[in-house]
Amino acid sequence: MSERSRHGDPRGTGAAHAPQGVSRGSSGPGGSARDANARGIQDRGERVFTGLPVSPGVAIGPAHVRDTGDLKVVEYCVTDDQVEAEVARFDTAVRKARKQLGKVRAKAESLHGSAAEELGYLLDAHLQMLRSQSLIGGVERRIRDRQVNAESAVTAEIARIAHDFSEMDDPYLKARAEEFREVGARIVRNLMDAPFTTFDALESNSIVIAEEVTPADTALMDPQRIAGFATVLGGAEGHTAIMARSLGLPAVLGVADLLGQVLPGEQIIVDGSRGRVIVNPTEARLSRYRERLAEMKREARQLAKLRDLPAVTRDHHRITLQANIELPREGEQAVAAGAEGVGLLRTEFLYMNRDDLPGEDEQYQAIRQILETMQGRPVTVRTLDVGGEKLAWSLGDHLGDSVNPALGLRAIRLSLKQRDLLDTQLAAVLRAARHGPVRILLPMVSSTYEMREARRALHEVARDLAARGEPVPDPLPPLGAMIEVPGAALSADALAAVSDFFAIGTNDLTMYTLAIDRGEERVAHLYNPLHPAVLRLIQFAVEAALRARIPISVCGEMAGDPRYTPLFLGLGVSDLSMSSAALPRVKQRIRQLEMRAASHRAMAIMDQHDTGRIAALLDDFAG
Numbered sequence: 001m002s003e004r005s006r007h008g009d010p011r012g013t014g015a016a017h018a019p020q021g022v023s024r025g026s027s028g029p030g031g032s033a034r035d036a037n038a039r040g041i042q043d044r045g046e047r048v049f050t051g052l053p054v055s056p057g058v059a060i061g062p063a064h065v066r067d068t069g070d071l072k073v074v075e076y077c078v079t080d081d082q083v084e085a086e087v088a089r090f091d092t093a094v095r096k097a098r099k100q101l102g103k104v105r106a107k108a109e110s111l112h113g114s115a116a117e118e119l120g121y122l123l124d125a126h127l128q129m130l131r132s133q134s135l136i137g138g139v140e141r142r143i144r145d146r147q148v149n150a151e152s153a154v155t156a157e158i159a160r161i162a163h164d165f166s167e168m169d170d171p172y173l174k175a176r177a178e179e180f181r182e183v184g185a186r187i188v189r190n191l192m193d194a195p196f197t198t199f200d201a202l203e204s205n206s207i208v209i210a211e212e213v214t215p216a217d218t219a220l221m222d223p224q225r226i227a228g229f230a231t232v233l234g235g236a237e238g239h240t241a242i243m244a245r246s247l248g249l250p251a252v253l254g255v256a257d258l259l260g261q262v263l264p265g266e267q268i269i270v271d272g273s274r275g276r277v278i279v280n281p282t283e284a285r286l287s288r289y290r291e292r293l294a295e296m297k298r299e300a301r302q303l304a305k306l307r308d309l310p311a312v313t314r315d316h317h318r319i320t321l322q323a324n325i326e327l328p329r330e331g332e333q334a335v336a337a338g339a340e341g342v343g344l345l346r347t348e349f350l351y352m353n354r355d356d357l358p359g360e361d362e363q364y365q366a367i368r369q370i371l372e373t374m375q376g377r378p379v380t381v382r383t384l385d386v387g388g389e390k391l392a393w394s395l396g397d398h399l400g401d402s403v404n405p406a407l408g409l410r411a412i413r414l415s416l417k418q419r420d421l422l423d424t425q426l427a428a429v430l431r432a433a434r435h436g437p438v439r440i441l442l443p444m445v446s447s448t449y450e451m452r453e454a455r456r457a458l459h460e461v462a463r464d465l466a467a468r469g470e471p472v473p474d475p476l477p478p479l480g481a482m483i484e485v486p487g488a489a490l491s492a493d494a495l496a497a498v499s500d501f502f503a504i505g506t507n508d509l510t511m512y513t514l515a516i517d518r519g520e521e522r523v524a525h526l527y528n529p530l531h532p533a534v535l536r537l538i539q540f541a542v543e544a545a546l547r548a549r550i551p552i553s554v555c556g557e558m559a560g561d562p563r564y565t566p567l568f569l570g571l572g573v574s575d576l577s578m579s580s581a582a583l584p585r586v587k588q589r590i591r592q593l594e595m596r597a598a599s600h601r602a603m604a605i606m607d608q609h610d611t612g613r614i615a616a617l618l619d620d621f622a623g
């Protein structure tokens, strides 16, 4: 065994070398293709499923059922002093597996009839295996006695158990061998902290069907190859949904009864506008959807004509429309959509799908590339916003386990605690500033203290850079606060005194104000940004910024929905940032409305207490 495999590779997987994912090629969410047949899906006629319509558009193509199967596991030795850490790593992976299955189990309860029963039974069996002493004790013993990594101990122990079951005469017990393999694959996958698969080898136009697609998975999806996706888990405002929208990938999430219901290669329609997933569509339905696709393309061509026209209301109020960017490759899309800058560059992409942290130079190059693509248009770089639903693998050790991650050590809190994270990003932005106008935006600010500390860090980093002989912009780039925590909105006056600009994050602001997890499909129906409490906080922050004469923009998902445009304009917001795909429609809406009428309507809305009435006032506003 090589020195590297003995001591290196902290994830213990050879993950960097091992091909990930699809070697069995037939498993589906909640079970394998064989399970699907066993559960009585012999009739391969049309089946229609409904879920959350999170990313509009229509995709038609063959199903790629994301494999839950074999990952290539490399065995290596661990030293005496690493053994207990290896056992702990295994225990964490098992806990994570229980959590995952618990979520799917809860989702399955919303199904009806025999499907719920069958699936519930299967998932319970998996959960039971995760508690079985024969598996847990067996793996722990292997790690301790043989001093091997957890992945290989799991693989070997599962092979032993599966073999014992497959030797049995009772067909019921025999079938458990496969179930143990699935549970083992889940643990190994968790240990590898890796996406299930890269999507490189997919047939073009594939539709990904999965139990869950994480934001990091979405970052790996190439829209040239993947036409859309549908999952069992996930909410409409989570990051996966946001990334699907910005990549223009039609997506339906939270489709409870999709579990184990699709076989690889079956034809699928994902209707991301209506929240439907149609498996094996009839010819009649296919042709209706093909017509809709053609119609959508015609509409997109019409909207593209707005590209070079200004976002100006009928009574001549000029609005700035900027783009949100999740991945560097979206820069060109932003320019093509007519964005006047990047109002929100989410830097999390730099930390995804990797085991190490991105250095200053890498970050500088990435920001520089975006600035160059934007050709002199301003770019607002947000410092790292991970934690909660936005986990980056490379930060695992920094994040640790949090009882309540959404309220834990995340975003600016993490950056200030782990100053090297913040300093690296600040240095990269300051260096990139010579390639175009930049602003620095801090996520999840909740106090003036955080703004002051971050500004102090900015000055220190600038001093260090100057000492290194790097050119440092003078004045330093503006430093702004995201307004996405209710406490920040309520103390917006105080924050405005220490901030150069505000950007309202309506996604988190809604989540924290209403205590509704934005990524949790079971409470998705309660997530309502039109709740008067959310609107009042937005109004409060806007008025504080206007009084302090600092720029304010809205960059949450509400900004990209033309339905809300008159409300924001009426409240005094003249800068909106959204996914490039959403920009033309918002511009169209702005060009159709009058600011005076929008202001009156916004006032009327702010007098309301009832979300239904607020929605009605927005929906019947003609402009």
Ligand code: PEP
Pocket (backbone or CB within 6 Å): 242, 344, 346, 385, 484, 504, 505, 506, 507, 508, 509, 555, 556, 557
């Ligand atoms: C928001 O919370 O509204 C926001 C823009 O930030 P993110 O979606 O990245 O949390």
Ligand code: MG
Pocket (backbone or CB within 6 Å): 443, 484, 505, 507, 508
């Ligand atoms: Mg946010």
